[in-house]
Amino acid sequence: MSWLGDNPDEAAAAWDARLRGARTTDADHKAFQAWLQQDSEHQRAYDRLQSALRTLRAHADLPELSALRDEARNTVHASRRRRMAGALALAAGIAAIVTVGALPKQEAGLAVVAEQVDEQIYATRPHEWTRVTLADGSLVTLDGNTRMAVRLGEHRRDIRLVGGRALFKVAKDQGRPFVVKAGNRTITALGTLFDVRVTPRELRVTLAEGSVAVRPAAGGPRLPQQILKPSQQLVAVAGSATPLLRSVDIQNALAWAERQFFFEDEPLATAVEEINRNADLQIIVDPSVADLRINGMFRVSDETAFIEALKLTLPIEVRPDRQGRLIITRAGARVAAM
Incomplete structure (x- = not known):
């Protein structure tokens, strides 16, 4: 693809912009996975970009970032390639500000710990809504006021849905189960489409395609796991010992994603x-x-x-x-x- 260029960092920025677009196709996701597997430096470049962008989102209100935001505005009328390079430079600059002392020492220390365990944090504010593509090719739609932590390991893909709602379209990888922890339950899938909503009142898991196993998390209630079939929804209400399993209209249940x-x-x-x-x-x-x-x-x-x-x-x-x-x-x- 000629629009990618030879620089891995610029190509990573180009892919990030393309995958966040409203017209992203399955072919785009397959091409992105092929690009990642083409060279180990591609994966490292994409991970660097995502780390810098997470830092941007987490510390967007820092006074020190105003100059970088002005620089971003100045790239609006630049060429497409220059805009991508500028976005990457902006993200890298923000990462440098955060890690080289612009934050209080305690916050800087926490940032280092997050990088050491390689956990990526995604969060939306009320009234926000977004789609993100994880490094394994899985597509996640985040509802407003949602927070999710992602750790993709060699043998397992771990997700923590801290609060809110997310729709997961899981990339197939038989060797790495996709495990979502929400409330006091874990949901395990290999390649499927399912929705999870967690609030202080209840947890809901809705399966659209494939199969998922829902079981109590460590320290949760001692209950057997439940295997969901397409068009089934599990509802676990706070304070109730036994979850409800029911059939739902998938189009209506997932209407929020539209x-x-x-x-x-x-x-x-x-x-x-x-x-x-x-x-x-x-x-x-x-x-x-x-x-x-x-x-x-x-x-x-x-x-x-x-x-x-x-x-x-x-x-x-x-x-x-x-x-x-x-x-x-x-x-x-x-x-x-x-």
């Missing part, structure tokens, strides 16, 4: 958690209405339509509080000032 939410007999509190992860305006549910059920499909980030639907179908009232949030209470209930 920027829609489908709720079917969903507890109001659970639905609001989904909306809040993608909304500018935060909604608070009073415990008295948390278990009311909601049905319908809504566009992500359209909290106004969601609230209006609630008013029409549920015995609730919605009031703003002094912090600019919306408080949902039972109709007619007296509410103390917040």
